Every structure is written in C-alpha cells, then in structure tokens.
Amino acid sequence: GQQRYDYDYDDEGAEEGDDGGDGSGGGGGCCGGSPIPSHNPPGFANPETRAGIVSKVLFLWITPLLRTGKQRPLEFDDLQELETMDQSAFNGRLVRRAWAEELRATGHANNEDGATPVTQPGILRTLLIRGYGQRMAMMALFRLCFIGLKYAQPMAMNSLVKAAGDDDSGGDWQTMLSYAFAIFVLNMAQSLISSTYSYQMQRLATNQRLGLMHELFLKGMRLSSASRSKIGIGAIVSHMQIDCDNVSSGAQVVNNVWGIPIQLCTALVLLYDQLGVAAFTGLGVMILLAPLHFTIIRWQKKNRKRVMKARDSRVKFLSELLQVSERCCERVSE
DSSP: HHHHHHHHOOOOHHHHHHHHTTTTGGGGTTTTEEEEEEEETTTOTTTTOOOOOOHHHHGGGGGGHHHHHHHHHHOGGGGGOOGGGGHHHHHHHHHHHHHHHHHHHHHHOEEEEEEEOOOOOOOOHHIIIIIIIHHHHHHHHHHHHHHHHHHHHHHHHHOOOHHHHHHHTTTOOOHHHHHHHHHHHHHHHHHHHHHHHHHHHHHHHHHHHHHHHHHHHHHHHHHOOHHHHOOOOOHHIIIIIIIHHHHHHHHHHHTTTHHHHHHHHHHHHHHOOOOOOOOHHHHHHHHHHHHHHHHHHHHHHHHHHHHHHHHHHHHHHHHHHHHHHHHHHHHHHH
16 A cells, blocks of 8 residues: 555645745744734843844853853743744644645645655655754855865964974964964864854754654644554654654764764875875774674664653553543442
8 A cells, every 4th residue: 555644735824934034924823814912012022033143152142041051040031031942843844834834845745645655754854954954054054164274274283383394484483373372263263163153053953853743743632642652642742852853863963974074085096195095094994893883883773762662652552541440440430
C-alpha cells in the first residue's frame, strides 16, 4: 500500500501570520487569528527588535535585564515580549506551510489517483530549505567568514615571525606593528562572529523545535480517542520531546557537513607548507581511528532506540494505571 501524508493547511491563515509586515500576525493563537496577550506594561517590547547592529553584536540590548536580575530576583513581568519569529504559533504556521509545499513538490498532496510520488518528503529538507532557508543561508555565510578569519590569524602570525627574523631589513618595526594590529583585528572579528553565529544558530534550532512541537501538539489534539490509544501517549510525548530535539540538533550542525572538510583541508595545506610530509601524520591517525568512531556511534544509536522504547512503554503503563485508578475512585465514590 502507498503511504499517504494527510495535513490540514490553511493558506490564508498561514500567510496572515507569516507575511505581516508589522509583526502582529505572527503572535496569533494556535491556529492563527487572535494575538497573544501581553502581561507587560504598554511599550515594553523586546529591546532586541529596536537594537542597532553594534548593540546586537555586543549583546548590549540585554544589559538592562541583567542589571535588574543583579539587583533582585527576576519576575515574570520583568521579561520582555518574545519577537514574532520566536513565538511558537508563528513557527508552527511556518512549518505547516513548508510541509505543505514539500508534499506538493514530492507529489503527495491530494494524490487521489494513485500515481507514484516523485520522492519521499523529508523533514530536514522542509526545515532547512522551505521553512528556514534564508536564515540557514545567512548562518552558512557566518560560518564561512568564521573559517576564513580562523585561518587568517596564523597566516598573519607567520608573516610577523618572518618579518621579525628578516636579516636584511633587521626587522622593520612598522611592518611588524601592522602585522600585530592585523592579528588583533582578526582575533576580535573572529570572537564577535563566533558569538553571533552561536547565538543565532541556537535561536534558529529553538525556532525549528518550537514549530515541530506546535504542529505535533495540534495533531495530537485532533486525534480521536481510539487513534490516541492506539498510538499511545508515550509515543506522542517522545515525538514532541526527543524527536523534535534530534531534528533541530541535526539542523544545528548541518554547517559542519561542509565546514569541517574545508577546515581540515585548509589546516593540512598550512601544515604542509611548514612541516612537509609530516603534516599528514594526524590525518593518518584520524583514518585509523575512524572504524572505532563509527562503531561507538552505531552502538549509541542502538542504545538510544532501546531507551526510547522503554520510555514509551513506561509512559503507556503509567497512563493506563492512572486511568484505572481514576475509574476505581469514581466507583468508590458512587
């Protein structure tokens, strides 16, 4: 039998929250519409929204909140409102629309004639390209800049050492000072880009997890009692907690797929320029230890599956036990 992918998608409801220029549409409720009520006083918006580029890079916008937390324990009213892009309703509608586009592109949407789909839909492709493609491209650009700055610093240090040991010029102090200043600038730029990349990438992974959990929660609420009993509460909870976290974690490290080979090749070229053939010694050790690494990873995956099955069984047993206890209490009260 052909596998079908059912989805409920409202184009007007999704576009209403995703395309709103003033950001008010993204704060809708679970299915879009009414804005999320605010517990903060009027005008207490998120300071990051109106922060400048310098404030965002140096994280100056969070200083007032940290100062308040230093003076006294933070309360709920001290927290700023979430930006539209960080709200679960907005991310849920974004994931819903991206999944609908993925189903249409793979031939699974409204496939009533039984035609063979083009390919199977992928959740990673939905998140990384259709849902958060622009932000992922920006993060890839940040990662590329970080790699360039990371290896530009040792090259500048090498030039500084060569300039200091040049016997002909006797060590031109202006040249050495320029190289030292370049090293300082490269180090500062690398630190700023690294902190910005880590914060924005963690924020993006959190948004993706929120969107998936939001849609899974709505799907679980729409299930009938028979379907919910057949699937099990434990399985639904595992999907919302573990599976969503695994998917967002995979999306968070996706830049390592192309970033690590670039770093490895660049490091080998720089080491070969200094050490010659001896630079490939570390690469040989990595190749020899690769089978051991793969074995450990495979064992971890198998162990994680066993833990998830045991957790599902435990949650299902506890749910049935609570239901039986509730029924017994009702009969005793009668």
